[in-house]
Amino acid sequence: MSKSSTSISALARIPRWTRQAISRLLFTTLTLLALAGLAEPQPIPPQIPTLKQAAQGLFSIGVGISDRIPERPADWSLLTAHYSYVTPENCMKVNPIQVVEGQFDFALADAFTAFAVSNQLRVCGHCLVWAKDDRTPEWFYRENGKPASREVLLRRMKTHIDTLAGRYRGRIAMWDVVNEALDDGAQFLRPSGWLSIIGEDFIAKAFEFAHAADSNAFLIYNDYNNELPDKREKQIRLVRLLREQNVPIHAIGLQGHYELDQIPFKAIEDTLVAMKALGVKVVVSELDIDVVPRSKWWADGGKYREELAKLDPYRAGCPPEILQRQAEQYGQLFRLFRKHADTIARISFWNLHDGQSWLNGFPWKRANYPLLFDRQGQPKPAFDAVIKALQDPQSGR
Ligand code: GLA
Secondary structure, three states: OOHHHHHHHHHHHOOHHHHHHHHHHHHHHHHHHHHHHHHOOOOOOOOOOOHHHHOOOOOEEEEEEOOOHHHOHHHHHHHHHHOOEEEEOOOOOHHHHOOEOOEOOOHHHHHHHHHHHHOOOEEEEEEEEEOOHHHOOHHHHEEOOEEOOHHHHHHHHHHHHHHHHHHOOOOOOEEEEEEOOEOOOOOOEOOOHHHHHHOOOHHHHHHHHHHHHOOOOEEEEEEOOOOOHHHHHHHHHHHHHHHHOOOOOOEEEEOOEEEOOOOOHHHHHHHHHHHHHHOOEEEEEEEEEEOOOOHHHHHHHHOOHHHHOOOOOOOOOOOHHHHHHHHHHHHHHHHHHHHOOOOEEEEEEEOOOHHHOHHHOOOOOOOOOOOOEOOOOOEOHHHHHHHHHHHOHHHOO
16 A cells, blocks of 8 residues: 555545635635735835926926817826826917907817816917917908008907907916017017017017906917027017016016937026026926937028938937937936926926927928827836936935
């Protein structure tokens, strides 16, 4: 007889109820042991804060998004997790709001605002006057086939601002009142119908009308390259002029459409310091870092355009070393922003993730990667760098 058959027959001699009791005991003991094992302290995955959490107490974080956001549920969780402000990409611009005099089209803007309000997102309206002729419907400037008079253009501006800012009073926290009025060349202000028909005070008037339409809104003058020394001088002059006349301007906006390896850190810092001295806040209104730099597009009368139009180096994906460089530069930027947080009211990115960036198509078609989230909405190295900079006490005030 083998040893095992002896033990089986020995087991069989134990009464059935005792065997059942033993197996119940065994089961309970094993279960308790297993539970005890589970209760052991497990390593806790690092909590990744959201952008708005990491920036709490410093400034608000926002994003410029598609007018069609109410119809894009796939974007909602990323949007509401990280951002507290939204700027509609196009639907509140003069064109399309009032393409024909007196015919306002609020369909998209109404839906956008309702969506934002119901998701506890604050809205930055963009923009009441875009001081460029190609962005202003022609009818504003014309009257009976002739150039409109100052009075007529001012009346049209007032009606536009009253109607738009008045409609959303209390639901729009900030307005970009005037966009892109400073000249890129030798002049103070860009040539436009606004300037030639009304005069330099068209900017002051726009702010006054905006304040009259919604006295609680935070009012911004917004532009690009206005941190660069030449244009900064004009920006300072404009703010001084408005301040002297008690015009209600609360902030200037630096659009912040930067290019990899060419971020003007010092110029940004000098501008933040200058604006603090003038007593206005700064918002970074349309931030992104283009990884296929585009500035040559405008150089030397456009002679590089043909060559650039063929340039699409990262169609198959962005190399990790580029993403890493971008992360470092985003990190440096946000350390600077954190250092000057007392001057900054809001930082908004321009578009939600790389796949939605305007820089995939402007000024030529190329695969671009300018934001903190990739095409799947996943955080990139730049995201981690921004969070780290926001939380780094070394970059504190
Ligand atoms: C400018 C405008 C924005 C938007 C971007 C590009 O910066 O202010 O409204 O048009 O260009 O998308």
